[in-house]
Amino acid sequence: MSVMTLRTAEALAVPGGVRRCERCGCRLSRYNSARHCSACSRREWGESARLFSVPQHVWESEEVQRFLMERDFGTLCLLIRRLGSLRQEDMARLTGLSQPFLSMLEAGVRKLTNIDKIVRLLDGLEVPLQLTGPMLRASGETPPRCAGPDGLLVRGESSQSNRAK
Incomplete structure (x- = not known):
């Protein structure tokens, strides 16, 4: 020993x-x-x-909004960290992505292309919905697309019964 x-x-x-x-x-x-x-x-x-959380003033930055629209997630993370005074470890805790992955993402060694990881990143950072649009949010936040007039999903109806109405 x-x-x-x-x-x-x-x-x-x-x-x-x-x-x-x-x-x-x-x-x-x-x-x-x-x-x-x-x-x-x-x-x-x-x-x-x-x-930890991303301060509201970060989302008001034109640069942050531009990199978000361009889907340049590496530069976006770096800018959010700098403006929000966050460490990579803080970002990892917020998003559930590992600190080494975030480091490589910011350095441009890795790209964020997996839609699940993109959604996890955006949800963890609590990006305002008006900046991301409904497509890049967790499924629980958007209403169903095939909702009837009462807001409920229309299921089990055939195309013939829809024509008869």
């Missing part, structure tokens, strides 16, 4: 030999040097994402 491993093992030693998560009380893995289990750590990470 190396000196480093021995020191880590000594630091984690607990009377009774079982360490527990300080939040939920579940048993911690012997490889987990943190004081929380991975589930509680993920929950904490998700809660901290709510502390």
